Amino acid sequence: MKGLHLGAAFLICIFADIMKRTFYISVLFVSLLMSCTKVEKTPTSGISTIDNTIFNPLNPYVYGFSFSKAGLVSTKTNPGPDILLFVNIDNSQHRLTLQVNNLKPSLFKVGDFADEPAAIAAFNTLTTVSVTQWLDMADPLSANQVWLYKTGDDKYAKIRIVSTVNEIRQLIPYGECTFQWVYQPDGSTTFPGK
DSSP: OOHHHHHHHHHHHHHHHHHHHHHHHHHHHHHHHTTOOOOOOOEEEEEEEEOOOOOOTTTTTOEEETTTTTTTEESSSOOSSEEEOOOOOESOOOEEEEEESSOOOEEEEEOOOSSSHOOOOOHHHHHHOOOOOSSSEOOOOTTTEEEEEEETTTEEEOOOEEEEEEEETTTEEEEEEEEEEEETTTTSOOOOOO
């Protein structure tokens, strides 16, 4: 009987040793998996759309675009968006404008182009920022324009207006702007060429 108890004790020790090793290997494997997660870089170019939709009328906010975050950002966040779309209703024909959120003149119109191919060519060949006079807003805003934008911390973006919507929806002036953009996050005045 005594030999049987020793044999059982021996098997329990071996089983415990195997379980301990399995546990350590599992912990090591999980640790390796967690440390291998890929961190995505924030894009520095793309095509995006903003509009003037007002959310929560009792505590209103809109979404604008942040170049450093490469996406839509609420005016309630800090830092807020770089640019916002506004429908100027002061004239009989409403106009779309891009407004900046840094309290500095920060926009420069490179040009209005006759068609999309000409605007794309101008956007793609625009590789340096050389501006003497920045504007407070992009006004009026329309398709086939190319603009430069300077952030509050002196970083630059180039913007090509792809399309705009300027209409009345449910008795409210509605504006929408789709734009192609390239952001230079290092603060240099040079954009990569295409």
